[in-house]
Amino acid sequence: MNFDAHAPIYLQVVDALKLEIINGRLAAGEKLPSGRDLALHYTINPNTAARVYQELERQEICFTRRGMGTFVTEDKERIALCKSQMAEEALSKFLISLKDLGITKEEAIDMINEANDICLV
Amino acid sequence: MLQSISVCKKYLNKIVVDNVSMTLEPGHVYAMLGPNGSGKTTWMKMVAGLVKPSFGEIQFDDKPVDLQSKKEIAYMPTEPFFYDWMTVEDVGKYYNDFFEDFSLDRYAQLISAMNLEMDLKLKTLSSGMMAKLKIAATMGRDAKVYMLDEPLNGIDLLSRDKVIKAIVTYASDDKILIISSHLVEELEAVADTAIFFCDGKFIGMYELEAMRFEEGMSVADKYRELYAKTYKEAEDGVVD
Numbered sequence: 347m348n349f350d351a352h353a354p355i356y357l358q359v360v361d362a363l364k365l366e367i368i369n370g371r372l373a374a375g376e377k378l379p380s381g382r383d384l385a386l387h388y389t390i391n392p393n394t395a396a397r398v399y400q401e402l403e404r405q406e407i408c409f410t411r412r413g414m415g416t417f418v419t420e421d422k423e424r425i426a427l428c429k430s431q432m433a434e435e436a437l438s439k440f441l442i443s444l445k446d447l448g449i450t451k452e453e454a455i456d457m458i459n460e461a462n463d464i465c466l467v
Numbered sequence: 468m469l470q471s472i473s474v475c476k477k478y479l480n481k482i483v484v485d486n487v488s489m490t491l492e493p494g495h496v497y498a499m500l501g502p503n504g505s506g507k508t509t510w511m512k513m514v515a516g517l518v519k520p521s522f523g524e525i526q527f528d529d530k531p532v533d534l535q536s537k538k539e540i541a542y543m544p545t546e547p548f549f550y551d552w553m554t555v556e557d558v559g560k561y562y563n564d565f566f567e568d569f570s571l572d573r574y575a576q577l578i579s580a581m582n583l584e585m586d587l588k589l590k591t592l593s594s595g596m597m598a599k600l601k602i603a604a605t606m607g608r609d610a611k612v613y614m615l616d617e618p619l620n621g622i623d624l625l626s627r628d629k630v631i632k633a634i635v636t637y638a639s640d641d642k643i644l645i646i647s648s649h650l651v652e653e654l655e656a657v658a659d660t661a662i663f664f665c666d667g668k669f670i671g672m673y674e675l676e677a678m679r680f681e682e683g684m685s686v687a688d689k690y691r692e693l694y695a696k697t698y699k700e701a702e703d704g705v706v707d
Contacts, residue, residue, distance in 0.1 A: 351655045351685030354676045385635050389628070391496055391659045392638050394676065 347388055356397040359388055361432070363398065364407065367418055368429045375420040378408060468492055469514065469612060469643055471669075474523035476509050483509045485667035486523070493611070494640045498654040499647040500690055501664035507647045508545065510664070511614045514645075515542035527612065538567060541610035543601055545617045551590040555583055555600060562604050574607035580636075581629050595622040602630050612643045619650050631657050651687045661686050665697050 347362060349355050366372040378399070379387060385395035399416050402408040406424055410416050419425065444454050469491040476484040484506040491497060499507050512518040514525050516532050527536045549558055559574045578585060581599040592600065602618055615634075619627050627650075634657055638644050645662075648654055654661075655675070663671045670693060678684050684692070 349656055351652065351687065352679060352683050354679045355656055356676060382636075385638075386632060388656075389631055389635060390656045392635065393494065393659045394656070397676070 355390055356394050356401060359384075359390065359394070359398045360401050360405075362388075363402065364428055364432060367407065367425055368432065372418050374418055374422055374425060376418045377414075378416045378418065380415060468528060470526045470529075471510070471514075472524045472526065474510070474513060474520045474525060476506075476513065476518065476667075477521040483667050484513070484520075487664075487667075487669045488523075489662065489669050489672060491643050491645065493643050495660050496634065496638050496644040496646065496658045498651075498658035498661045498686065499645055499664065500651055500654075500661055500686070502694065503649075504666075505664040506667040507664050508616055511542060511616055511645070511647065512544075514612070514614060515540055517542070539610055540612040540614065541566075541605050541608045542614045543605040543616060543618065545620065547597060547601070549589055549600075549604075551588075553589050554585065555587045555589070556585040558589070558600060558604055559585075559607070562607060566608050568609040569607050570609060571607075573609070574603060577603035577606055577633060580633060581626075595626040598622045599626055599629060602633055606633055606637050611641065612645070613637070614645045616647050617649070618646060619648050619653050627653060651690050652685075655686050658686075661689065663690070663693050665694065670697060 347358075349358050363372070363378075367374075372378070378384070381395045381399065382392060384390075384398060385392040388395070399408060399410070403410060403416075405428075406421070407419055407428055408416050409419060441454075449457070471487050471489050474484055474487045475482065483504075487506070487510060499511075501507055509518060513520050514527075514532060516534070516537050525532045527539065530536065532540070549561070553561065555578060559569075559571055559578075562569045562574070563571055575585075578600075581603055583596060583599060583603070587596070589597070589600075598618065598621065602615065605613065605615065618630050618634075622630070631653070634644060634646065646654060646658065659675055661673050661675060661678075662669070663673075673689060675686060678686075678689060
């Protein structure tokens with residue numbers, strides 16, 4: 347994974363893991379790698395990896411079972427909420443870029459409708 | 468805890484390490500950064516007990532570094548330190564004889580993780596392979612402090628990835644890792660703290676995630692900022 351070195355790395359890994367959870371590559375209730383394995387997988391500092399899980403726990407997307415490790419939440423609604431939050435973030439970034447280009451809402455909607463259906467169905 | 472207390476090193480009239488005071492804590496990976504000739508290597512050699520400070524003291528766990536602390540501090544110098552008639556396997560045996568905390572099993576794991584073979588002769592190794600071998604030998608010890616001087620220098624990208632993975636594998640709560648490098652970007656994700664040296668002086672220590680969060684700065688940005696400032700002050704005569 348290529349990181350943006352100007353933004354906290356733990357937050358970038360948090361987003362990467364949320365994406366895995368939202369699209370089901372990591373299932374609800376699934377056990378997550380240990381802190382060290384996470385550090386190795388993303389080649390990040392082990393303290394950063396520990397912070398990733400702290401943040402995901404704080405956001406109630408993961409939870410820790412004492413002596414057993416960290417797991418994805420079993421609360422599907424929480425995952426759905428996470429998805430809509432991330433979609434909102436992506437949308438607002440997109441809207442800001444279009445605004446900077448001086449594109450109106452109507453033009454933006456037309457552009458979306460006319461765009462090659464790269465991935466959206 | 469590793470403490471450098473007003474450490475100076477003078478060679479004749481040249482001051483190579485100038486009044487360096489800092490404290491390094493276990494559980495961290497420190498990136499030691501600075502231009503050539505900024506005193507990083509000399510400071511490491513003093514921690515390793517190979518060079519004596521002209522003034523000041525280095526303490527590990529509240530005791531001055533000495534022969535005893537060599538058992539707990541693993542140092543990898545930039546220069547090669549093996550005989551070229553040796554094989555990779557011989558290097559392991561050689562280290563095993565020298566260091567009580569060396570583990571042949573761990574060495575074997577590192578050698579295989581680095582894609583090296585035990586029967587390779589050292590004189591046939593490329594510089595990248597030699598760099599990986601040095602890391603495997605140093606990290607094969609179960610030390611409390613690891614100091615790696617320029618482990619990424621002169622090696623290809625794939626070997627660099629292996630070296631960095633080895634660093635992540637063996638970093639833990641009770642160990643201090645100090646890695647010097649000119650390749651500032653390579654250490655962005657793996658180090659958690661950066662130490663900056665300039666002209667023999669310690670000019671700052673920064674927690675990287677905090678720096679990114681509060682200032683939106685990468686290590687490379689901070690490096691440029693600090694050295695631009697330091698050199699400008701020197702030109703303006705602000706620094707004595």
